[in-house]
Amino acid sequence: MTIAIVGAGLGGLALARVLHVHGVEPVVYERDASREARRQGGMLDIHSGQRALREAGLLERFLAIARAEGQDMRLLEPDGTLLLQEDTPDDAPALRPEIDRTDLRNLLLDALPAGTVRWGRAFDHAEDGVLHFADGSTERHDLLVGADGANSRVRPLLTDARPAHLGQNVVELCIPDIDRAHPDLAAMVGRGNYWVLGDGKSLAAQRNGDGCVRIGLSFYNTGEDWFARSGIPFEDPAAARARLIELYDGWDARFTALIAAADDTVVPRSLTALPPGLTWPTNPTITLVGDAAHLMPPVGEGANMALLDGAVLGLALAEHRDDFGAAVAEYEQEMFERTAAAARMSADIQELLMSPDASRRMLEFFQPS
Missing domain, CATH: 3.50.50.60 (FAD/NAD(P)-binding domain)
Structure with a gap:
């Protein structure tokens, strides 16, 4: 069979x-x-x-x-206020590695x-x-x-x-070799997940095993056509980063520094679910x-x-x-x-x-x- x-x-x-x-x-x-x-x-x-x-x-x-x-996690507000920091002890069980x-x-x-x-x-x-x-x-x-x-x-x-749009659109970025290229940002993000939430947006930075930090910029309560209206020129990575920094105007400069440090991998994703x-x-x-x-x-x-x-x-x-x-x-x-x-x-x-x-x-x- x-x-x-x-x-x-x-x-x-x-x-x-x-x-x-x-x-x-x-x-x-x-x-x-x-x-x-x-x-x-x-x-x-x-x-x-x-x-x-x-x-x-x-x-x-x-x-x-x-x-x-x-499993480490840091949660912050857009003005830089640290709400939560959880650091995993070396002897902690790998419950959610x-x-x-x-x-x-x-x-x-x-x-x-x-x-x-x-x-x-x-x-x-x-x-x-x-x-x-x-x-x-x-x-x-x-x-x-x-x-x-x-x-x-x-x-x-x-x-x-069929999957339906969730009202969330995400732009994915990457900072390669962050420990060498941007040690200050590497220390800020830490070893695991780094979340900033507020103003109908979020910034999620995630340390990967290859030394890269992947960043997800989420825009909530936005429609399927939002990317077409966003003014983000995805064909020009440098200009796209500049526009994304504009969209995060008013956020702590440390967060927009993560966007500025990203390479030319700028990927839009519209989220859907069944x-x-x-x-x-x-x-x-x-x-x-x-x-x-x-x-x-x-x-x-x-x-x-x-x-x-x-x-x-x-x-x-x-x-x-x-x-x-x-x-x-x-x-x-x-x-x-x-x-x-x-x-x-x-x-x-x-x-x-x-x-x-x-x-x-x-x-x-x-x-x-």
């Missing part, structure tokens, strides 16, 4: 690894030409997802490369047999048990798993649901994992849910290897309940971030009375 996984993200790779551990060899089809084809994003806070890595036999290797100090998405993906890729991932295979559509790819090639399958992210091409086979609690009638030949199934606001749950999806589905398929329908039904029952709770929590945090008093409400979230 052939299990075809579309997408070599965290959910698809976790599924492939758990299946491999249990003697089932799937095929993963990935549109990118190689693992190095594009940047994989910043740091991930892996907490509940550690259970999936344990099932994949990779937890010890994960803990060896994860950054426990990445951070890891570069690239490193976690490589950990999963390296744990699969050669040839499991078929690179450069862009999925187009499926019909009558046949996968059709953009290059005109086809492959047969018995079970199709869509692990192809927010804009999944597999999802429409199960549901008409409805919390999305379900669909079970189809014994098709299912979804990760963002394809339950795209959430990016507040720390998505990667963990994707890893768990892959592990739970892999275990169900290993147990019911002669009855994919039973495995899919068992997996989806657990996944719908688990991810609905995570999606509702993520939506609540998203609402908090978009509120006028976001910094104080976030402080209450981290330090409840």
Whole structure:
């Protein structure tokens, strides 16, 4: 029986690894030409997802490369007021360690047999048990798993649901080699996450394991067309940085210094999410994992849910290897309940971030009375 996984993200790779551990060899089809084809994003806070890595036999290797100090957090207001500083003791348990998405993906890729991932295979559509790819090639399958992210091409086979704009637009920046190039800014950001919230905006700086600090500039309660109206000339990185500094006028100069220090990587992202609690009638030949199934606001749950999806589905398929329908039904029952709770929590945090008093409400979230 052939299990075809579309997408070599965290959910698809976790599924492939758990299946491999249990003697089932799937095929993963990935549109990118190689693992190095594009940047994989910043740091991930892996907490509940550690259970999936344990099932994949990779937890010890994960803990060896994860950054426990990445749990550090600083929360400030736009005028520079420090609301919260949490520094992780050296002997603290790695309950929510951070890891570069690239490193976690490589950990999963390296744990699969050669040839499991078929690179450069862009999925187009499926019909009558046949996968059709953009290059005109086809492959047969018995079970199709869509692990192809927010804009999944597999999802429409199960549901008409589409991601909706969250009212948040983000500009991503990067300061490479910050310890050498900007030691004062490196000390300010610290070892983990640095958040400034207020005035309908936020600045989130995050130390990565490669010495880069990734910055996310968020603009809340903005529409899908906001980038077109923002006056940010993305084709000219220097001018784009200058315009972003204008948009943060009135903020402490230390924060706009982070924008000025960034390199020419200036990436706009419009954030979307699927409805919390999305379900669909079970189809014994098709299912979804990760963002394809339950795209959430990016507040720390998505990667963990994707890893768990892959592990739970892999275990169900290993147990019911002669009855994919039973495995899919068992997996989806657990996944719908688990991810609905995570999606509702993520939506609540998203609402908090978009509120006028976001910094104080976030402080209450981290330090409840």
